[in-house]
Amino acid sequence: MKTMRAIGLRVGRVILNPPGLECVRTLCRRVRDNAPYLLLPIAVSASLAADSRPLVIAHRGASGYLPEHTLAAKAYAHALGADFLEQDLVLTKDDVPVVLHDIHLDTVTDVAQRFPERKRADGRYYALDFTLAEVKQLRVTERFNPKTGARVYAKRFPAGQSEFQISTLEEELQLIQGLNGSTGRSAGIYPEIKKPKWHRGQGHDISKIVLPILAHYGYATKADACYVQCMELGEVRRIRGELGWRGQLIMLIETKAKAKGEDGTDHNALCTPAAITELATIVDGIGPAIERVVTWSAAGQRHVTDLVKLAHAAKLVVHPFTIRIDEPPKNCPSADELHAALFRGAGIDGVFTDFTDVTVAWLKK
Numbered sequence: 379m380k381t382m383r384a385i386g387l388r389v390g391r392v393i394l395n396p397p398g399l400e401c402v403r404t405l406c407r408r409v410r411d412n413a414p415y416l417l418l419p420i421a422v423s424a425s426l427a428a429d430s431r432p433l434v435i436a437h438r439g440a441s442g443y444l445p446e447h448t449l450a451a452k453a454y455a456h457a458l459g460a461d462f463l464e465q466d467l468v469l470t471k472d473d474v475p476v477v478l479h480d481i482h483l484d485t486v487t488d489v490a491q492r493f494p495e496r497k498r499a500d501g502r503y504y505a506l507d508f509t510l511a512e513v514k515q516l517r518v519t520e521r522f523n524p525k526t527g528a529r530v531y532a533k534r535f536p537a538g539q540s541e542f543q544i545s546t547l548e549e550e551l552q553l554i555q556g557l558n559g560s561t562g563r564s565a566g567i568y569p570e571i572k573k574p575k576w577h578r579g580q581g582h583d584i585s586k587i588v589l590p591i592l593a594h595y596g597y598a599t600k601a602d603a604c605y606v607q608c609m610e611l612g613e614v615r616r617i618r619g620e621l622g623w624r625g626q627l628i629m630l631i632e633t634k635a636k637a638k639g640e641d642g643t644d645h646n647a648l649c650t651p652a653a654i655t656e657l658a659t660i661v662d663g664i665g666p667a668i669e670r671v672v673t674w675s676a677a678g679q680r681h682v683t684d685l686v687k688l689a690h691a692a693k694l695v696v697h698p699f700t701i702r703i704d705e706p707p708k709n710c711p712s713a714d715e716l717h718a719a720l721f722r723g724a725g726i727d728g729v730f731t732d733f734t735d736v737t738v739a740w741l742k743k
């Protein structure tokens with residue numbers, strides 16, 4: 379009962395309006411249903427904060443080795459030594475946050491075979507059109523191009539092998555906190571709110587649903603091992619302001635090719651000194667595409683931009699995305715040079731990597 383009361387209050391501080399209260403009621407039911415998990419220690423960042431080594435953030439899990447965002451990929455990344463595990467979050471029709479990179483289901487599941495009649499006019503299958511019970515019927519596989527069927531990364535996990543499911547945010551948090559307890563090594567979480575403006579346009583407020591769940595699992599303040607991330611500047615402001623998020627918050631900054639966000643965010647404009655200074659009043663750090671931090675000439679010479687220096691001057695941490703040793707940045711000569719340029723050349727504070735083991739090993743050298 380003591381645990382239930384403490385968590386109820388914590389959620390109550392974050393969300394006070396009627397939909398939030400309904401959320402609290404739902405969560406209290408889940409507290410009752412999931413009581414064993416609540417006895418496990420909550421991940422805290424104190425040990426990580428005291429450690430000056432840059433953070434290794436498992437991008438969608440150990441996605442270099444297992445289908446992205448599956449519990450198997452998360453468990454393996456935990457075992458490989460990731461400091462943080464990433465969750466991309468979208469909603470189902472019944473407003474359950476699930477861990478999925480796209481708002482579409484057809485890039486990592488067999489939805490087109492199982493529910494062929496459920497595509498929209500654009501030919502795509504949206505998680506938001508399926509209930510959790512339906513989503514759970516889908517089989518997850520390695521990421522592929524839905525038009526050709528070809529895997530995106532040819533040397534990664536084979537297509538259609540073994541059994542994987544889409545998991546809910548809560549299932550994943552229970553897995554991570556379970557592993558934190560059973561291994562004695564705590565990994566944090568790094569949830570991304572995906573396309574919040576689009577979700578709201580469809581009548582679903584994803585941030586308002588996700589933040590109380592995070593609080594329920596012990597992630598609510600800057601002392602907790604959690605970074606909330608988002609690509610949309612308007613939503614980042616809203617998360618910090620209207621929605622009252624008091625934990626760590628990261629503004630993602632897209633590549634130059636994707637600089638104009640669908641929500642209206644101008645990602646080029648976010649990299650100016652004035653914008654970085656203003657961002658520092660809202661967020662704790664930035665998560666830029668690697669090309670915003672370092673590029674390589676045709677001859678393989680690195681060029682480090684001034685973005686990390688600007689961010690550090692504003693007391694922001696910098697966690698670029700994404701190290702893929704099977705898809706290195708243009709003209710980058712090796713995985714070793716990629717790590718050296720980011721960690722030594724640019725002085726970043728952490729990195730998203732598909733290959734947790736490679737990045738952990740490089741940092742131990």
Ligand code: CA
Nearest residue numbers: 464465466570
């Ligand atoms: Ca992400």
